[in-house]
Amino acid sequence: MVQTDPAPAAHAAPQDARPGTAPRDGAGLAVRDVVVRYGGGGGRGGRTDPGTTAVAGVTLDVAPGEVLALLGPSGCGKSSLLRAVAGLEPVAAGSVTWDGRDLAGVPVHRRGFGLMFQEGQLFPHRDVAGNVAYGIAGLPRAERDARVTELLDVVGLAGYGRRAVATLSGGERQRVALARSLAPRPRLLLLDEPLSALDRGLRERLALDLREALRATATTAVFVTHDHDEAFTVADRVAVMDAGRLLQVAPPEDLWRAPTSRRVAEFLGYQAFVPLPDPLPAGLPGAPAAPDRYPDPTDDVPPLLAVGPRGLRVLAPHDGGPAAPDAGTAGAVWDATVVGSVFRRGAVEVTVDVALPGADGPARLVALAAPAGSAVPVPGGTVPAPGERVRVGVDPAGCAVVRR
C-alpha cells in the first residue's frame, strides 16, 4: 500500500443545519430533494398504483475529495439513491448536479462516474493487468502500463499483473475491481456494498485498505453499506438513511457522540435507552456538548440516555450490596444480575440483566468489568459469576443523549 494523503478538509467541516449539506462552493456532487420511485401508474378498475417510493426526497452534498458513506438497513433506499446518482435509475423529482451542472438527460457513460459493485465482475478471459487496463484502453501503452502498475500498488497487489483472475481469492478480486474502477480517474466513484460478499475478518482489513486507496488517489466517492463499522472506517462523513430519507449526516466521531435520534442511535448499535430527568444529571454526556439539543423546549417528552455498546461498567466492589442512594436514572447506577462473561477485544464483557428505570422488565445488556480509564480488566480481581448481584454504572464516554 502507498502512503495516504491527509484527510480532506471536508472531514472537519462544521455541519450545515440542513442534513446532508456541508459548506461548499458548488463543486462536486449536489443531490437536491431527489425522489426515486418504482412501478406505479394506473391499476385495475381505474385505481392508481402508488408504486414504491425508494428515495423520498434526499438532499446531500459530496465535496471534491470527500468519501461519503450511505448507511442504513436493508431496503432503506441506499442503492436506489446511488443508482439515481449514477444515472441508472430515473429521478422522479429533484435534481442531481456535478459542479453545478444538472445531470438530467446525461447518460451513465457520459457522467464520468465510476461504479463498483458487491461482485467485482471481472473479465475471466483477461489477466489482472488486462482487467485494470479495461477503462483506459485509449491511453498510449507506456502510460497505460504505468497506470496499471501504480494502481496495483495502491490496492496492495503489486506484481499480480499477469495472474489469471480465476486464481485470485475473493478479497484479491475485489482489489482488482477497485483498481479497475480507479484507473480512468473517475470524478466520482460509486461503490455499492463492495465488501459485503467477503467474510468478516477480510472485510475489516479491506475496509482499511479501501480507505487508503481512496485517499491515496484523492478520489471523491459515495460508498453504500449496511455495516456501521465499515462506514466509520471508510468515510469522512456518514449519511444515515431510513425508509427513503436521510436521518443524519455527520463525520463518524460526531455521529457516534451525538446521534440526533433514537433511530440513528439504535442503528449505530446503542444498546439501551433510558428516560432522563430534566435537567440532565451532571457528568452525563450531552449537556455541555449539545446545549441546543438538551433540553429542547419544543420537546414535550424528556430525552433518552442512549447506552452504547461499551457504555456500562460493573462497579467495584461487586459485593451484592444495595445500590447507592442516588441510584436510578439521575445517578445512573443500577442493580443488575450477572448472566455470564466473556473476554473480547481486550476487555471482560459481562452480560447482565438490569432493571432499568421506567422499563417493564429487565433489559439484558453488556457491561465492561473494568473501571473507566483502567487497564485492569476485572475490578476486585475476580470476574463476577453468573447469578451474582452487582451494580453497574454509566460511563458517560460510552453514552449519548438523544431525542425519543
Ligand SMILES: Nc1ncnc2c1ncn2[C@@H]1O[C@H](COP(=O)(O)OP(=O)(O)OP(=O)(O)O)[C@@H](O)[C@H]1O
Ligand atoms: N427494481 C425495483 N423495482 C421495484 N422495487 C424496487 C426495485 N429496486 C428496489 N426496490 C424497492 O425499493 C426499496 C429500496 O431498495 P434499495 O435496493 O434501494 O434499498 P437498499 O437500502 O439498497 O437495500 P439493500 O441494502 O437490501 O440493498 C425497497 O423497498 C425495494 O424493495
